[in-house]
Amino acid sequence: MITLDQVRAKSASKLAGLHPVVLSATQRLIERTYARGIPIVITQGLRTIAEQDALYAQGRTKPGAIVTNARGGESFHNFGVAVDFALLLPDGRTLSWDTLRDGNLDLLPDWSEVVDEAKALGFAWGGDWRSFKDLPHFEMTFGLTTAQYRSGAIPDKTKVDAVLAILNPVEDDEDVKLDNANVIVNGTKVKDGFLMNGSVYVPLRDVADRFGATIAWDNATKTATVKTK
Template identity: 55%
Template sequence: MMTLTQLLNKSAARLKGLHPAVLAAATALIERSYAVGVPILITQGLRTIDEQDALYALGRTRPGAIVTNARGGYSYHNYGLAADFALLLPDGSSVSWDMNRDENQNGIRDWLEVVQHAKAIGFEWGGDWNSFKDYPHLQMSFGLSLADLRTGKKPTAAAVEAVVERIKPKEEQAMRTQMKVAVQVNGRKIADGWLENGVTYVPARKIAEALGAQIAYHPAANTVDITTIPQKGAIS
């Protein structure tokens, strides 16, 4: 299994040029996703105005499919305030944009699990946009519009500090990866979990399977159901 350091190194080049607070937030997101068994790769960070214009030209004035509705200066990427991600596959080199994937088998789709961590840190998610949904996209506006940024405005110290405060539990997340515990059912190990503040966390699917129960995830209700299967001869 890839170590956290190796994983961070894979994204290092694409993290260069990001606003320091966004860089710290993206690093924290990689760490927190890794801690729950969902390794991710940052696929895009800072994008120059010229690079943005080149992307905007695809499907318009250049051959190819349309991949963005933003011209140069009209994307938070152009100001180092955005990052795109993908799920890193077990081979350590390929990535996936499959939003239904559940590699850690905890009944929660990996993509949405990453998004939950991203929002907790303070990222805005492109999947929440009403028009052009951009599911890999995460950004921090710091209360600034693109028009503000085009005039040269910068995030305020207070806005940056608010993000830093959200990232502070980073040390606790590092402890989580170190404090792994073996979870057993009837003396048989079924999974690795982690211990945090006296609470043991373990993938729900592993528990359900060990107990001979059925598990189902209902995305509309954001609910995981574990249903026990009656044993033969049992009185219900």
């Protein structure tokens, strides 16, 4: 089975040049989908103006199918705030754009699960566009248009912070409380244990000694073995 590090490596070259927050969100997307049994590969990230113009020419003045309506400077890819993805098949090499594939066998299309994770991270999906739907496309524009990016505008800190709050939520969990607990074995007190979340944790060796048992500890595997006589 392909590892998460191997999956990450397959997208590494396409992540260069992305806006830092978009980069972080994309890395989180790769991790979240992998955890659901859906490895993905980022196939497009930052795209130069020349690359965009060449892509626009495809299906128009050059052979191939039309894949974009955006000329150079009219795509969010040109400003490092958009990515495209594909599913990575079990052989670890082949990519798939099959939107109905259910590789993790959970009765849900893998593609839809990736989209759900991306939206939860703050991405907008090209599949929601009213015309010329772009199913592999995610973007995080921070409320700016491509024209504004072309004029040199940068994302507002408030909008950036809003995405960061999604990526790094503040944990409000209460601190774990520990209380000492008396431990008595066959009427004899042994070393105190402690009480945590309703469970008493005891010193294993002291308790085992009271039962005439022996303790062996394997540090390599972090395993304690108890043997009674």
